[in-house]
Amino acid sequence: LAALVDELAAVRAEIAALHAREAIAYARALELVLSRVEERRLLEPDRPDSDLVVRSVSAEIGAALRISDRSVQRRFGEAGALVDHYPRVLDALQGGRIDRGHATAIVEAGMSVSCDSRGVYEARALEVAECESVPRTRAAVATLAAAIDPESAQTALSRARRDRRVRVYDLPDGMARVLADLPAPLAYAIADRLTGVSHAVIEARRSAPDVVPAPGAETECVPDDRTIDEVRADVLADLLLTGTPTGHGDPESLSGITGRVQVTVPVLTLAGVSEQPAVLAGYGSVDAGIVRALAARAPGWDRVLTDACSGLPVGVDRYRPSAEQRRYLAARDEHCRFPGCRMPAHRCDIDHTIDAAHGGPTDCRNLAHFCERHHVMKHHTAWTVRQLPGGILEWTSPLGRRYEDRPPPTVRFVPSGDPPPS
Incomplete structure (x- = not known):
């Protein structure tokens, strides 16, 4: 090999x-x-x-x-x-x-x-x-x-936003494709909400008792064996045509599921003083005006304190602190920390680099986000990982090769001037 x-x-x-x-x-x-x-x-x-x-x-x-x-x-x-x-x-x-x-x-x-x-x-x-x-x-x-x-x-970004549109393309076998060009935060939020509602539909289907046709029923009950993609497509049609996911369980409970995105924005941009770019986790630079509108309606925002030279988050807080380590890791990692993977952090597991069962502390220097695929691989194959200073993860393959994965904030960080004297 x-x-x-x-x-x-x-x-x-x-x-x-x-x-x-x-x-x-x-x-x-x-x-x-x-x-x-x-x-x-x-x-x-x-x-x-x-x-x-x-x-x-x-x-x-x-x-x-x-x-x-x-x-x-x-x-x-x-x-x-x-x-x-x-x-x-x-x-x-x-x-x-x-x-x-x-x-x-x-x-x-x-x-x-x-x-x-x-x-x-x-x-x-x-x-x-x-x-x-x-x-x-x-x-x-x-x-x-x-x-x-x-x-x-x-x-x-402003020019591209003026090109937003919806198109329909004919497909064979009685199908058609709807394509929508939207600002990235809205598109990602739509996809996330569709996925969340679809998972709720599937979980409800798994926990529901088998449906037995009533005696004398003219039609036979067909079991719901749709895939996640099929459910997503059906929920999208429901939401656009009726405003609620009708026909998919309790509309009240499903309509309460909202789209979730992670956006990092400089405080001066949020205040409207600067146009430094906001960053959508899993995508990249997005329009600052849209982010300011999202911020105005958000129930709360995490404040991320970064190192002036490296751009690495050094702390996260909020006026009403809760799950500080999770917020810090979400700000640091943004996505799965296996090299090349971009699964958003909120769809990943937080894993102990050194297992807690082996004495590994529940400390941000011993925690990182991994998607299910790479989380399982870490625990059940010869791949290993250790954390280096600065949030860098060093992966070692079964062949003994080493690969470093750096936190996204440090990868895209651009110093605003000369570093301070040491």
Whole structure:
């Protein structure tokens, strides 16, 4: 197994190097296109249809590679930005230290970063990409970009919010798909509420006695064996069409289940003084205005005190304290702490790193959030974990390989100035 892991890692590095080579080739093709556009503009100033040059070259490349010319044009833009503006990211891709997904995430999030701040953003984003999975990198670099250039990020968020809409697509076999583009906090809250109501429906179904048809009944009672996805879809239709989850048990009890999201927002942003980004756990940077509206209706907020240099939470409190350790861990972890996993903390278990049965203390330095999948793996396989200073978890695989998982707040933290003197 160890040899196979090494082989896969080597193949991955080779593929990453080929992706870098491909990006360089696309960037060179883009240079050719731009030079031809300029030549045509000089030779035929009365014919500004430079788009025909782009279409022609894109069609030529697309035909040879058996992809659409629009895909070629999109790759022109991605490759040009990577090669021209992110040389260190390109070097990391060539060296196999990151994947193409990492590079794409950095380039896309960096579109809102000004030229003056691009170097700082690239260096910090690359630190994240070289030790995190692509989904975690995508969420972290989006927040980094928003923190480095909050004004541009807020403009992009406001522009995107104006594009919210609902669409219906026909599917075969009498089905159709409803897609809704919504602000992320609302979408995550909707999904969480649907899941909560659906779990309540399924639990009620399991605890209910078997239904026996009444004597002389014309129809036979069909047992409810729907999956969680089927129940979620049915509850969504109920809520949209009737306002309550009718037909799924007691509407009063189910309607009391609300959507739950975890949002971290700087206090000055909450006060409306700053536009520093708010962060939705499991997603990334979100619109500050929506978060302020949520805060106005929330029954309570945790105050998270962070280290000025590292960004790591050092304490959590509330005017009416309750479950302080849980609030602290939720602020620190945000999601499952196995490398690459992004299951939100409120759907995870809080686990003792050193089992309480073996003397492990119920202390935040011995606790962390794990989803059910990785919680079971920790206890029933050869994987082990230990906590290092700063909330870092060091996982050791059955092959003896070590992988560090850093708390999300430290991954996306951007210092506001020079660190204080030691």
